[in-house]
Amino acid sequence: MTHEHTDQGDPVRLKTGVPGLDTVLCGGLLPRGVYIIQGGPGEGKTILANQFCYSRAAQGERSLYVTLLAETHHRLLRHLRNMEFMADHQRSEAVVYESAFDTLRNQGLEGVLRFLMRNAKNRKASVIVLDGLFALEETTESERTFREFINDVAAFADMSGCTVLLLTNSDRSGGSPEFTMVDGWIELGSEEEGSRSYRYLKVRKFRGSGFVSGRHVAEISNEGFHVYPRLEAVHGHEPAIAMREVRVPSGVGGLDELLDGGLPYSSTTIVLGPSGVGKTTTGLGFICQSTADEPGLIFGFYEDEGRLRRRAESLGLGLPALLDSGVVELMHYPPTEALMDKLAELLLAAVDRRGVQRLFLDGLDGFRQSTVSPERLSRFFTALTSALRARGVTTLLTSAIPEIIGGSSAITAASVSAVAENIVLLRYAELESTLHRTIGIIKMRESGFSPHLYELCLGQEGVSIGERLTHTEGVVLGRAHRRLPADGQDA
Numbered sequence: 001m002t003h004e005h006t007d008q009g010d011p012v013r014l015k016t017g018v019p020g021l022d023t024v025l026c027g028g029l030l031p032r033g034v035y036i037i038q039g040g041p042g043e044g045k046t047i048l049a050n051q052f053c054y055s056r057a058a059q060g061e062r063s064l065y066v067t068l069l070a071e072t073h074h075r076l077l078r079h080l081r082n083m084e085f086m087a088d089h090q091r092s093e094a095v096v097y098e099s100a101f102d103t104l105r106n107q108g109l110e111g112v113l114r115f116l117m118r119n120a121k122n123r124k125a126s127v128i129v130l131d132g133l134f135a136l137e138e139t140t141e142s143e144r145t146f147r148e149f150i151n152d153v154a155a156f157a158d159m160s161g162c163t164v165l166l167l168t169n170s171d172r173s174g175g176s177p178e179f180t181m182v183d184g185w186i187e188l189g190s191e192e193e194g195s196r197s198y199r200y201l202k203v204r205k206f207r208g209s210g211f212v213s214g215r216h217v218a219e220i221s222n223e224g225f226h227v228y229p230r231l232e233a234v235h236g237h238e239p240a241i242a243m244r245e246v247r248v249p250s251g252v253g254g255l256d257e258l259l260d261g262g263l264p265y266s267s268t269t270i271v272l273g274p275s276g277v278g279k280t281t282t283g284l285g286f287i288c289q290s291t292a293d294e295p296g297l298i299f300g301f302y303e304d305e306g307r308l309r310r311r312a313e314s315l316g317l318g319l320p321a322l323l324d325s326g327v328v329e330l331m332h333y334p335p336t337e338a339l340m341d342k343l344a345e346l347l348l349a350a351v352d353r354r355g356v357q358r359l360f361l362d363g364l365d366g367f368r369q370s371t372v373s374p375e376r377l378s379r380f381f382t383a384l385t386s387a388l389r390a391r392g393v394t395t396l397l398t399s400a401i402p403e404i405i406g407g408s409s410a411i412t413a414a415s416v417s418a419v420a421e422n423i424v425l426l427r428y429a430e431l432e433s434t435l436h437r438t439i440g441i442i443k444m445r446e447s448g449f450s451p452h453l454y455e456l457c458l459g460q461e462g463v464s465i466g467e468r469l470t471h472t473e474g475v476v477l478g479r480a481h482r483r484l485p486a487d488g489q490d491a
Helices: 045-057 073-080 084-089 101-123 133-139 143-160 177-181 279-287 305-314 319-325 340-354 365-370 374-390 408-417
Strands: 034-038 063-067 095-099 127-131 163-168 184-193 196-206 215-221 224-228 268-273 296-300 328-332 358-362 394-400 422-431 434-444 454-459 462-468 474-477 480-482
Touching: 034 045, 034 143, 034 177, 045 063, 045 073, 045 084, 045 095, 045 127, 045 163, 045 224, 063 101, 073 095, 095 101, 101 127, 101 133, 101 143, 133 143, 133 163, 143 163, 143 177, 215 340, 224 340, 268 279, 268 374, 279 296, 279 305, 279 319, 279 358, 279 394, 279 422, 279 462, 296 340, 305 319, 305 328, 319 328, 328 340, 340 365, 340 374, 365 374
Parallel strands: 034 163, 034 184, 063 095, 063 127, 127 163, 268 394, 268 422, 296 328, 296 358, 358 394
Antiparallel strands: 184 196, 196 215, 215 224, 422 434, 422 474, 434 454, 454 462, 474 480
16 A cells, blocks of 8 residues: 655645544544544444544545454444444445454464454455454553554554554553554543533644644534534634725614724624623624625524514514525524534634624623633633634624623623723613613724713614713612713713
8 A cells, every 4th residue: 555645745644534633633644553542431432433434435445443342243333323424334345344352362462463464455454443452451461462562563554554543441541552652642531510521532642743732522423423622722823814994884873983983894892781781682783784795694592593583673673584585694502511612613614604794693601601611711712703803704792791890790701801802881871760771882992982871772773872871870780880970070
């Protein structure tokens, strides 16, 4: 088997067929390598290895899958037959299953090595999977014998051009011979976070290439094994798009005048405020400015399409027609058991698929609820907004802030505001014993803005800016209640 190279002399990567894994491996596995896939029972080793084999079958290659366990192949295949990656290969001879259980019991490690070499040659296999490496560990006479076996497998892989996967549930240390002598070591595992559990993949070693370090969340479904690389490790470093000296209409009547002409192109604006103050409605006004040349996307957690359509219709906004024509796409994910990196991957894929120019992300709290590592939030949002900015997307985000002064919510707001160029605050004001919605601009990184407070009006003609407020009896901010000063006084 020849060893292909790119024009630069680097070996061609073997695509694994596992979504996200090639990104973690900076392109895929290297040919002629020996790789250990380690993980406890049920962590997905067998699924990942078979997914790789059937992916290579789609490229016209053959694989030899050898088990050292007493489990029959019929039982193994019965558990895999519903996986989508096997759908086109149910009767394929590109992946051959053999058992070396009796060979190991009767002939030891040398017999297993001869078995692999003979069958790989007869089957013309370019991929070999040895499932049950721990069984070899249990039967070996000494560490030296086991080390010699691993060395012989590596020599055979290099000589024959085969790529070898060794599957094991061994929990031995990284200093054990099998880990020091192989070309790569991938760990599969799972963790508990409160009442929730999640899977992860971690590359512990990968010779001849860089890789994305750390834990990456993963999941197993009917589609197979899927890895979601940590967003901040793979995004946010794209070259920035050329800035345009244009302003993007906000969709809120009268607001553009307060923003010196509108929102800066490809900027990120966050709309903060307590529940019910009009954050989602403000976002709908923004997204309804989408056109066929500038497609829009609504990515939300709390309101489905039916509720948003009804709300838009009551405000005289043309959202239903935009959704029906495909100018605006809506993606709704209830914030239950979703994975934060999966949500980001779906979001960016939708942006790339349609060339989205306007994004309304309704409810940053949905991302917060989906994380299993709260300490990542600041880095995650920085990477997400950078990736959107690099794509030329003008983004409007909403976030519920029950408290502005003190409280844990203030910390969350600070972490988000650090990555948003523009901040708009919606709140309630009490005027003549009546609550009014108000809007104020807190921050505009790239232009001047009006520093005054205005009434926010929601009606059958949409969202608009009302009169400038000069005196109120008080401002209601979550549980806080204080007097709003007149113009010229410090708050």
